[in-house]
Amino acid sequence: MKNIILLILCLVSLNLNAQDLIKTNDGDIKIHPILHGTLAIEYQNLTIYVDPYGGAKGFKGLNDADLILITDIHGDHLNKNTLNELNTKNSYFIVPEAVAQQMNGIDNAEIEILNNDKSTSFQGIDITAVPMYNLPVDEESRHPKGRGNGYLLNIADKVIYISGDTEDIPEMRALKNIDIAFVCMNLPYTMSIDQASDAILEFKPAIVYPFHFRGQGGLADVEEFKSIVNSENKDIEVRLRNWYPSN
Structure with a gap:
């Protein structure tokens, strides 16, 4: 019995197979928070990885990726x-040009370059690359405008926004009809929780996942982020998940 309990605790600590279900008009979307800015999305027979990081152990129990999206270098x-x-030999990669230039040595079925404001599709999913960058826009920016991508995924009747490493830029604030948003908040690289909550309150996604919230000072206070958002708009569902299972 003791060994069984230890095994269960180990699995929980590794965040294995954790998932949320999002119902659509054509089946469920499964969301798997993995680590930091890394997640997996399953829909019907399709498996998508976003920014795979932290080793293969985080993907245990998931199918190999049909599609891999990478946001930045x-x-x-x-x-x-x-x-x-x-195992990425059968994976289709969609990446910005700066990433494509550094993809040597990675097995893949194909690499498609998709830069800001361009769109493509993969197995019935429409994908648009949207800007992600730091403010002010200058040569010293950690994330200069045009280098990396955020992504919009149209899956069935849902629109998913993946922010990439960005501040609360006008392009994010102008988003409309977002069902699910993954939004970063780690200083000094992206946003504070105040910037992130202010942006969320402007573009009003139905569901928001704070992710990518480990910065120089440790983990951002996502509980406070949730409190700020819901004090102004109780209709936005803030989902706090275990993005740092070893902490």
Whole structure:
């Protein structure tokens, strides 16, 4: 009995197979928070990985990716060690040009370059690359405008927004009809919880997942983020999940 309990605790600590179900007009979307800015999405027979990072152990129990989206060149987004641990030989990659230039040595079925404001489709899912960048826009920016991508995914009747590493830029604030948003908040790289909550209150996604919230000072206070958002708008569902299972 003791060994069974220890096994259960171990599985929980690794965040294995954790998932949320989002109902659509054509089946469920399964959301798997994995680590930091890394997640997996399952829909029908399709498996999508976003920014695989942290090693293959985080993907245990999931199918190999049919589609892999990468947002930027930094190691917590384009992580070659993790990609080389995973079986990606049949995976279709959609990446910005700066990432494509660094994809040498990664097995893949195909790499499609998709830059800001361009769209494509994959197995019935419409995908649009949207800007992600730091403010002010200058040469010293950690995330210059045009290098990396956020993504909009149209799956059945749902629109999913993945922010990438961004501040509360006008392009994010102008988003409309977002059902599910994954929004970063880690200083000094992206946003504070005040910036992120202010942006969320402007574009009003139905569901928001704070993710990518480990910064120089540790983990951002996502409970406070939730409190700020819901004090102004109780209709926005803030989902707090275990993005840092080893902490």
